[in-house]
Structure formats: C-alpha cells, structure tokens
Amino acid sequence: MTHRTTTDAAGTTPEIHLVWDWNGTVRDDLDDHVAALNSTLHRIGGPQVDVATYRALHTVPIRAFYDTLVGRTITDEEWSRSNAEFLADLHQRPVRLRAGVRQLMLSLRAAGLRQSLLSLAPHERLLQEVAKTGIGGLMERIDGRVGEPPHSKAPALAAHLAALGVEPGRALVIGDSLDDAVAAHEVGAVAVLHTGGLHSAERLAAAGVPLTDSLKGAVQTGLAIINSAHRLER
Structure with a gap:
C-alpha cells in the first residue's frame, strides 16, 4: 500500500494506524451474541438473558461473565462445553457488517491510513x-486469539502493534467494550469507543475515553486527538 507523506484534506497523517475490533464493532452481532448465549446457557442452569442484561454484565474474561449470569463459579468442564457451544452457534449465524463500515474503510484506505x-x-x-465480508484485503493484519480466552486484550494489542511495526502513540483503537479502552491505555494507544456494541453507553462512560454513536464519528474523533498531539510534538 502506498501511504501519503503529507497531511491530506481530512487532516490525517501517514503515521496513524487504525486497529479495528471485530465483534460488536465491525461485525454487527449484538443480537447474535444474545441469541447464542441463550441457546447454551440454560444447559448449566443459567437464565434467559435480554440485550440490556448482556450489555450491562458482559466482561472479559468471558468465564467470569458466565459465573455472574449463573450465580456461581462454573466448573472447567461446564466452561469448556458452554464456550464451545456458544462459538459454534455464533459461527453459524450470517456475518453482518455494521452499516457503512465497508465504505468508511475504503475511504480511509484512499486517504492513506493503515488499518x-x-x-x-x-x-x-x-x-x-x-473472508465472508470482503474487507480482508483492506487490512494489513488480522489477529484473533490462539488458545483459551485471555484476561485482557492488552497483551494481544501490544503484540499486534509490534508485528506491524506501529508506534503505540500513533495507533487508534476503535472498539465497543471497556476492555478495548483498557488495552489501549495499557499499551499507550488512543481509544475511541462507539456505543452500539456489546457494552452499554453507561458502562463505557466509566472508561474515561471519548464515546460516539457511530464508527465514522469514532474515527473522526480519534484522528483529531492523534493529529492534535502530533502537531504539539512538532
């Protein structure tokens, strides 16, 4: 990919790199998560969960989320089976991108930003x-987890940026959960959260980072923050 070497009309700089979250952010799947959870949670004595409850209680590590919903510490076998069943159910559902995100990514690529x-x-x-969405070619790198779900996204974010050769201070993390904000803070990146994902706006307000109602707004806000810091450094 060719990157511009001067500030463009949108005020962006070639040093900025966008790191997108997937579930609840790029993939519009809140309702799918709730449905997949309800299809499996009852097997270990859990209740039916509505969207509001999911958004209020969802947390990382996911196993702690299950403990909260069931009202007890679940066993290793229960966790392994429930997590596998949840992922299998979710994986069978159609992959829907959040409205406008493909066009947004294309415009960012055209402006010379790495993603x-x-x-x-x-x-x-x-x-x-x-691969089902056709956006893979717009990404310089795609990383998911290997092994058991971690307690935080921060180590994965640090490794992701290191593999890309991106300075954390030039990285913009766009996500929908408290863990996205925590991970960005721990590695020194900028985070902006949108309010339409897996965590409620009320919970996200506690993260102390900018919140927006759209991914386009999140990108614009984050770019402005990094560009402002960039100008102060010059």
Whole structure:
C-alpha cells in the first residue's frame, strides 16, 4: 500500500494506524451474541438473558461473565462445553457488517491510513468470518486469539502493534467494550469507543475515553486527538 507523506484534506497523517475490533464493532452481532448465549446457557442452569442484561454484565474474561449470569463459579468442564457451544452457534449465524463500515474503510484506505483488525475471537474462525465480508484485503493484519480466552486484550494489542511495526502513540483503537479502552491505555494507544456494541453507553462512560454513536464519528474523533498531539510534538 502506498501511504501519503503529507497531511491530506481530512487532516490525517501517514503515521496513524487504525486497529479495528471485530465483534460488536465491525461485525454487527449484538443480537447474535444474545441469541447464542441463550441457546447454551440454560444447559448449566443459567437464565434467559435480554440485550440490556448482556450489555450491562458482559466482561472479559468471558468465564467470569458466565459465573455472574449463573450465580456461581462454573466448573472447567461446564466452561469448556458452554464456550464451545456458544462459538459454534455464533459461527453459524450470517456475518453482518455494521452499516457503512465497508465504505468508511475504503475511504480511509484512499486517504492513506493503515488499518488492521484485532479480536479475541478464535483466530481461524475470525479469518473465516472476515473472508465472508470482503474487507480482508483492506487490512494489513488480522489477529484473533490462539488458545483459551485471555484476561485482557492488552497483551494481544501490544503484540499486534509490534508485528506491524506501529508506534503505540500513533495507533487508534476503535472498539465497543471497556476492555478495548483498557488495552489501549495499557499499551499507550488512543481509544475511541462507539456505543452500539456489546457494552452499554453507561458502562463505557466509566472508561474515561471519548464515546460516539457511530464508527465514522469514532474515527473522526480519534484522528483529531492523534493529529492534535502530533502537531504539539512538532
């Protein structure tokens, strides 16, 4: 990809790199998550969960989320089976991109910004899902998790940026959860969260980072923050 070497009309600079989250951000799948959870949670004595409850309680690590919903510490066997069943159900559902995100990514690419995708979804499943959408070619790198779900996204984000050769201070993380904000803070990146994903706006307000109602707004806000810092450094 060829990157511009001067600031363009949108005020962007070639140093900025966007890291997209997948579930709840690029993939519009909140309702799918709730449905997949309800199809499996009852097997370990959990209740039916509505969207509001999901958004209020969803957390990383996911196993702690299950403990909260069931009201007890689930066993290793229950966790392994429930997580596998949830992922299998979710993977069978159509992959829907959030409205306008493909066009947004194309415009960002045209403006010379680098983009990648980082998720805690299983890596091979993530690649299969992204392939169905046709946006994979717009990403410089796509990383999902390998192994058990981690306690935080921060180590994965640090490794992702290092593999790309991106300075954390020039990285903009666009996500929908508290963990996206925490991970960005821990590695020194900028995070902007949109309010239409897996966590409620009320919970996201506690993250202390900018919130927007759209991905386009999140990108514009984040670019403005990094560009402002960039000008102050000059």
